[in-house]
Amino acid sequence: MSEILLICGSLILLLAIHDFFYTTLSGSGAGFIAEIVSIFSDKVIQVVVQLTGRNAYNYQGLFVNLMILSTWLLLIWGGLHLIYSSNPEGLTNSSGRVANNWERLYFTGYTLSTLGMGNFKPTTAFFEILTSCFSFFGFIFFTSSMTYFLSVSSSLVNKRSLSKGIYSLGNTPQRIAEKFRAVDPYFSYQKFLNLQEMVSKHSVNHNSYPVIHFYTEKDKTDSFSINITRLDEAISILLNSEKDENLLAELEPLRSSVTSFLKNMDTNFSRSLPRVGDSVNSADLPYILNGKNSEELIERRRILERLLRSEGFNWKDVVGQDM
Template sequence: MSETLLILGFIILLIAIHDFFYTTLSASGAGFISENVAILSDRILQFCVGIFGRKLYNYHGLFINLMILAVWLSMIWFGLFLVYSSNPEDITNSSGRVANFWERLYFTGYILSTLGMGNFKPISPFFELVTSCFSFFGFIFFTSSMTYFLSVSSAVVKKRTLAKSIHNLGNSPQAIANKLLRLDSPYSYLQILDLQEKVDEHSVSHQAYPVVHYYSRSQVKDSFSINITRLDEALSILLKSNKGENFREELKILRSSLSDFLRNLDKNFSRSLPKAEVSPGNEDLPRSLTQRNSQELVERRRILGSLLRSEGLSWHQVVEQDQES
């Protein structure tokens, strides 16, 4: 028996299984492997967007999820294959012939797919126990993956609902601010409360399922980054003006929810977000946004600018009317 292959195989299995369970079941973020695969996949897709256009953003999150799933499956398949290869004489067919390289690879995949053992079988007690464990694990792997993807899909729907709710208020920061001021005070209060709850819900989902961050839309008007930036700028307008006194406290609560989301974004996604430096006189900002500046606002705009760039957007599109892809 090759102890080196056995140890290496189990190390790969432990790393992959830990990353899989931490990402899918902990609701505390992504594992080390998942996080780095997501960042690499995002860069690949961003490169392809530059060649083929924004329509690829509709496949952004799907592509990253499939890449993560493929890496998990490949590592577990390869690790278990190394374990079986540590003593290949213990895997034979029904006539007692020892399985060759490709047959062991086939046998490993057959075990993980929970289809049984096929026309090969282990003949040592140790490999019989390993086979039993990973047959059971294969079932857990696929059911947990599907449950995880369903949870991600639900979080993505809520993310897009939030973007749609903001867009319905207006397609520029000033338009959103004016809409909230024109509405009756009780209705404005309900709108702000609803937005605050949706922002908090998305912020929690964003931390629990980081892959939600990568789900984008090709149409600019549906983009999460453009709408959340417009909402934040609209709050800057309202909080720095003398209007909206009847619901100022509600505006502050919504602003606090957005601040929490931006801090989480800056802390946990700084490696995946493009760099964007925004200063009070930055030429990237439209003139209508350069008249209200503070250090806190500059920091918010730096994070929001990175979020915009991650979806191929700019600050000028934040204030333009009736954006279309």
């Protein structure tokens, strides 16, 4: 039994610690555990939204973050407790009494909290070294978690700024396209450049800190999914109808940045997005773009529709005033 507890505890610790460091320090996305917990937490919030309304979205990102942090902590706490339980006589109090199961659980949490060893102490060399290592790890765990969540907050500010920046251009794709046609070329170039930088930054942040995907706004005006869809549709309108070669050339970097973001969504977040058909129903759109790259446009709209539905919206919310 002791060997089984030692092996199980070690495996749980290795899995949880790897997932923690990969998610918080690698900048390459979420670990397997963090991804599963995020998707499960998102589904819980979606159920709550159906029962109570969109106000529940105000707590979605907070809930997902707390669930991830709690899962890491519980797995590490549980795994270390199993290792201590593999040799019950390895922990005793000051009078030499062997710690029972609940006292070993208490000792484990006390060690991870970096408060010390409490009124129990390890009696074997292995447990002494293990306790020292996880006292250090407890400090690293909490400081790394806070640093990670600060980075998430910064990325969230960029996401919201991008969404509001798009909305300020117009509340439908047609209006955004018309504004770009009407303004001074220098202004349009600067705006394209600014949007391109913000979209690229968000795409990088989205990949590095996937939890920001689960921060959803309750209002349509602030919704990232609606506004990024409006921007992409506006670009599609211009690319399929505009004759000004300079304007089209200026649009390409922005289009490329949005494309990179959509590919990232389709590749790395497919499991967290609702499934849709292969194409968008033309009845949902006030215009049909059958120009260049129509197959690419269908694929873009498929990804965008999945993103919209993940936040409880549809194409009518994107183009409603153009219908």
